[in-house]
Amino acid sequence: MAKGKRNSTNGNGESLAFEARLWAAADALRNNMDAAEYKHVVLGLIFLKYISDAFEAKHAELEAQQAQGADPEDPDEYRAVSIFWVPKEARWAHLKASAPQPTIGTLVDDAMAAIERDNPSLKGVLPKDFGRAGLDKQRLGQIINLVSDIAFSSPRPPAGVGPGVRESGRGRDTLGRVYEYFLARFASAEGKSGGQFYTPSHVVRVLVEMLAPYKGRVYDPCCGSGGMFVSSEKFIEAHSGKVGDISIYGQESNYTTWRLAKMNLAIRGIDAQIAHGDTFHNDKHPDLKADYVLANPPFNDSDWRGALLKDDKRWVFGVPPAGNANFAWVQHFIHHLAPTGLAGFVLANGSMSSNQSGEGEIRTAIIEADLVD
Structure with missing residues (x-):
């Protein structure tokens, strides 16, 4: 095998407190749910929040360009720049507003199904069991509120994190770090099976x-x-x-x-x-x-x-x-x-x-x- 050329650092030291704080909050909401089950709830919602944020950023840009012929409700405008099309019922603002409702699990499932329907590359990928009887819907609403504080497309720091952590518009990098950090923590929580x-x-x-x-x-x-x-x-x-x-x-x-x-x-x-x-x-x-x-x-x-x-x-x-x-x-x-x-x-x-x-x-x-x- 080829020899390494340099020693790498993770480069995330400045954001570790942010990721750890998110994890601590999410873990507190887990209650007695098994880590193997809970990871799909949290990671699925984080994914949904990111693609909705990316969509909304492009949507705002297209709205500002309507005089030049741009159509903010044309899915092809988003696909042309590798952004997932998010139908209205799947947009994060709708889910956040509905978080206190007892039907929130079904609404999230419907959102996931709608995204898969309109984005063939995601077919069969997203979790769609948020409406199951065993998932506490009040707790699910709290997790949605927690994820709502992660700013994937905003230059402002997420709520409660402090001025030292600023996203500078690099939402994809933010989500990548959060997703990777959560994967590692879930793997640790699951023990040997997490290595799979x-x-x-x-x-x-x-x-x-x-x-x-x-x-x-x-x-x-x-x-x-x-x-x-x-x-x-x-x-x-x-x-x-x-x-x-x-x-x-x-x-x-x-x-x-x-x-x-x-x-x-x-x-x-x-x-x-x-x-x-x-x-x-x-x-x-x-x-x-x-x-x-x-x-x-x-x-x-x-x-x-x-x-x-x-x-x-x-x-x-x-x-x-x-x-x-x-x-x-x-x-x-x-x-x-x-x-x-x-x-x-x-x-x-x-x-x-x-x-x-x-x-x-x-x-x-x-x-x-x-x-x-």
Whole structure:
């Protein structure tokens, strides 16, 4: 693997108090709700607030240009500049005004459905179970009021945060930081299961800086919530590169996690081909040859149905054991690399020394093929 060129910092020290304060307030409203369930409530509302803010900013601009023929209610005006069209019933002002009503859950569900209907790229992505009986509607209204204080498109600091934190109109960056911070906190709250959708940012940063993905195709076949892709684009921006110089491909087997990834990338304006499906048994990018593979696959996965893939063309260096997918992942990465491609990934402890079920032979074959830096 390529050596890193610099030590990265997260650059968010000045906003950490803002993010932590939002989290503390949101966590206080969680009450007894399970973190795995609550994250979809909060992250879904944050996403909805951002796209509504971005829409309203463009709407105001178009209203000011009506004399020149602009139409603030023309969806194409928004799509032309990569802003999601938000129908009237889904706009945040409407939901905020309705927050005290007992029907607020149904109204949020209807808003999510309307946004998916009018924005095909979000079809099947947004949570739509806010109206369920088990969700306290008074508490939901309080969460909406909390999220209302996050200014994603305003140069003013969010309420209660103080003058030191100013957004300067960079709403997308604000939401990205909040979303990433909340993902990390929810992963921590969920414990081991949280690792299924989130890789710690310092791990991601190390991999990205080692590979330095300036240009080409970036692939993560077990992409979780999309952290590798977000970090890749941050790396390019920090080094004065062009974000459009990379193409992003990913796959995620867990449907709920795939939805998190789609939202995470959408709010950052990252164009990506992220597919849902089992990477081993239903490879959605079969012909892809990537310039960079970045991944944190599930550790020691014994339930990958490897016995059904004994003759798979990916196992050039040996058939991986049916009871452990570690070296199935490694060979999948290699299979999808371009001739000059680089892969950086995380493996479970013991993967570099295990000799069970032919793993030692596979590892030796990979090393002898001079594929390891």
